[in-house]
Amino acid sequence: MEIFTIFPSWLLTTALVFFMFFTFLYTLISNRSSITAPKLPPNPPKLPIIGNLHKLIGKPRHQALWQLSKEYGPVMLFYIGSKPYLIISSPAMAKQVLKTHDHIFCSRPLSKGVKRLTYNYLDIAFSPPSDHRREMRKILVSEFLGPKRARLFNHLLVSEIETMVRSIGSHPPNVAVNLNKLFLATVKGVVCKVAFGNNYRQQPIKGPSWEVLVDEALEMLGGGLGDSFPWAGRFIDYVSGWNDKLETCFTNLDAYIESIIDDHKNQIAEVTDDEKDFVHALLELSSEDNTSGHRLTKEDVKALIMDVLTGGVDTTLVTLVWAMSEIARSVRVKQKLQTEIRNHTRRTPKVDVLDIAKMTYLKMVVKETLRLHAPAPLLIPHECMSHCQIGGYDVIPGTSALINAWGIGRDPSTWGENAADFYPERFEKFEVDFEMVPFGGGRRSCPAKNMAPATVEFVIANLLYWFDWEVPDGVKSEDLNMQEEGILVLHKKVPLRLVPAKYNWDD
Structure with missing residues (x-):
């Protein structure tokens, strides 16, 4: 004791x-x-708090990540703040993410900007996988991209191109034309008329212009600091005004979408079946009489309209600008392409949609444009939902995969020593799998991956059929400015201006 x-x-x-x-x-x-520690992919040395963010300073993200991949390999771990990213930089690794493990990487990372602008993840492009998303994609494909709208789309495309050709033809001789503006008017006219009808509101009643509205939405969809820096980033987003900018952007976008819906509600009783557009179809699917088995809410309708506004115009527009820029830079390509187009249309006084199917070199030119200038250079991030292995490395759930479509399309190990050159003839014998992924792949691939190239082909064919084009101001063709800018969508920094000369068919 x-x-x-x-x-x-x-x-x-x-x-x-x-x-x-x-x-x-x-x-x-x-x-x-x-227990064996996970075998993580190689990654650059990171700093406290910011991770590897300093590696992106002063460089476009896709280019900086492509350079790092040459040192660390085609599967690389990269930290922005506390958020891990899996950087994919080869066709084989892209195939593993987009096909082999597509069911694991079919989610999207959460983001405050995306959540607000998609009405709490009700859209198609940015929402996590769910039965609701699958239904929404089916509706978009059947009611906007499917056979129901194909005839209308082709009719409007022909009409808008005729308007564009007349505008160019009435331009003063030897004066450069701003093709960015012309392409925007053409693509916007087609997409918005198919989606919203011939009487769509070309500009919002209040707030910024349509163009500024869409540009701001794309910027906000790119996310804020709070997405990668949960504490300090949220505070910085608040004090810097980013949160206010997001709210203003949403208010303006929502008001424009609301006006589109109101216009259609007021006229829905008067339109015939042939006159009904995409929004009419959505309103019918949201009515009590809907027999499809999936009734849309008003927010569902708005989210689908938002997808059309942010994804239906800009990517096609930038591809047109890059295509004409590359054609203008190469006299050889321009002459060869122009010969093909004019030879296939010599019997008719204009380019017919059916003629395009015979223009093999035109299709190669558009493919080469998408190879070098993927509209979204890093695609939209894919988030890993469960543990898997990519390239023999462990990937932890919650890691976001960034597919460097820009880098994969320029990889010399795939495309040869002339990978950086615009050389459409490479597609005469090259069968593409995942060697270029401008539209992504798997279940999150772009729904318009067939329609967009066809639109670009038809516009380019008409421009080169009716006009000869030269670079202005005595600049050599090969010296045309090709600087890039943008994060989510890659634009040409300097607007494309070319001098048209109407082709004389009597010669």
Whole structure:
């Protein structure tokens, strides 16, 4: 009993508890050490708090990541703040993400900007996988991109191109034309008329212009600092005004979409079946009489309209600008392409949609444009939902995969020493799988991956059929400015201006 006199019972109890705790802790550590640590992909040395963010300073993201991949390999781990990204820079690794493990990488990372602008992830492009998203994609494909709208789309495309050709033809001779503006008017006219009808509101009633509205939305969809820096980033987003800018952007976008819906509600009783557009179809699917089995809410309708506004125009527009820029830079390509177009249309006074199917070189030119100038250079991030391996490396759930479509399309190991050159003839014998991924792949691929190239082909064919084009101001063709800018969508920094000369068919 003396021991209890020297050491009170409470002290013995405390000692026993500590002994048991440290025994448990030792056992836990020993067990953990016996488990093989995950084999993570190589990554550049990171700094506290910011991770690898300093590696992107002063460089476009896709170019900086492509340079790093040459040092660290085609599967690289990269941290922005506390957020891990898996950087994919080869066709084989892209195939593993977009095909082999597509079911694991079919989610999207959460983002405050995306959540707000998509009405709490109700859209198609940015929402996580769900039965709701699958239904929404089916509706977009059947009601906007499917056979129901194909005839209308082709009719409007022909009409808008005729308007564009007349505009160019009435331009003063030897004066450069801003093709960015012409392409925007043409693509916007087609997409918005198919989606919203011939009487769509070309500009919002209040707030910024349509063009500024869409540009701001794309910027906000790119996310804020709070997405990668949960504490400090959210504070910076608040004090810097980013949160206010997001709210203003949403308010303006929502008001424009609301006006489109109101216009259609007021006229829905008067339009015939042939006159009904995409929004009419969505409103019918949201009515009590809907028999499809999936009734849309008003927010569902708005989210689908938002997808059309942010994804239906800009990517086709930038591809047209890059295509004409590359054609203008290469006299050889321009002459060869122009010969093909004019030879296939010599019997008719205009380019017919059916003629395009015979123009093999035109298709190669558009493919080469998409290879060098993927509209979204890093695609939209794919988020890993469960543990898997890519290239023999472990990928932890919650890691976002960035597919460097820009870099994959320029990889010399795939495309040869002339990978950086615009050389359409490479597609005469090259069968593409994942060697170029401008539209992504798998279940998150772009729904318009067939329609967009066809639109570009038809516009380019008409421009080169009716006009000869030269670079202005005595600049050599090969010296045309090709600087890039943009994050989510890659634009040509300097607007494309070319001098047209109407082709004389009597010669």
